[in-house]
Amino acid sequence: MKYIAIIDYQHLDHSLFMKSFSEAMSRQIGCSGIILHGDSDYTERLIQTGTMRGDAVIRSTRDLNHRIVALLADSGVSGIGVNGYQKKIIQKSGEKLRIDNNWIEERPAGTHLVLSNLIWDNHAHKIAPFPLRTLADALSEQLNRDTVIIFPVDDSEDVLFAKKKSKIHALAENEINLQNKIPFELIPPPKNSYMSSTTAFGNLPDTSGMHRISNI
Secondary structure, rough: EEEEEEOOOHHHOOOHHHHHHHHHHHHHOOOHHHHHHHOOOOOHHOOOOOOHHHHHHHHHHHHHHHHHHHHHHHHHHHHEEEEEEEHHHHEEEEEOEEEEEHHHHOOOOOOOOEEEEEEEOOOOOEEEOOOOHHHHHHHHHHHOOEEEEEEOOOOOOEEEEEEEEHHHHHHHHHHHHHHHOOOHOOOOOOOEEEEOHHHHHHHOOOOOOOOEEOOO
């Protein structure tokens, strides 16, 4: 199974979540994931040391890319870390985003890709961060990956992953709960999105414990 999983700003700075995330990936069977991320609150800490914001975002994102790969390795998960601008894998020209599909897909079997949202801006001739949800849409469309996984702001399982109810009003109430749990930077959610707990994430390729949210 091929999927895209997005780790948003808040979750990247949540050590317990990140540990659960990496352990979940170690339980997956026959999966090939693209782990998409940007920066975290680490950026603000760099700014406090005197680093300019633009430089802090780039440094923070690069460092996090290395950290995620190392965290996965600690759980026995093989991952390759790369920033989108490297080898110009992802380039922006005007409003168009060009992705080097061959480079992304041609990696050893069983190896996941940890990909940052730092892309190459051809117009500005520089590295630039790109919105996660828009990048996820482009990757999903161009790589034909129809499962994009996001995680609720508090990763709670009691409300999100309770047994489905048959009553219409109960389903509507659950949809409202899902809306409230989408990370701010992923609103509206990317196409083909599923909301998942780390427990359900570890059960892939079985998606029965996840909630489809593309219609929100």
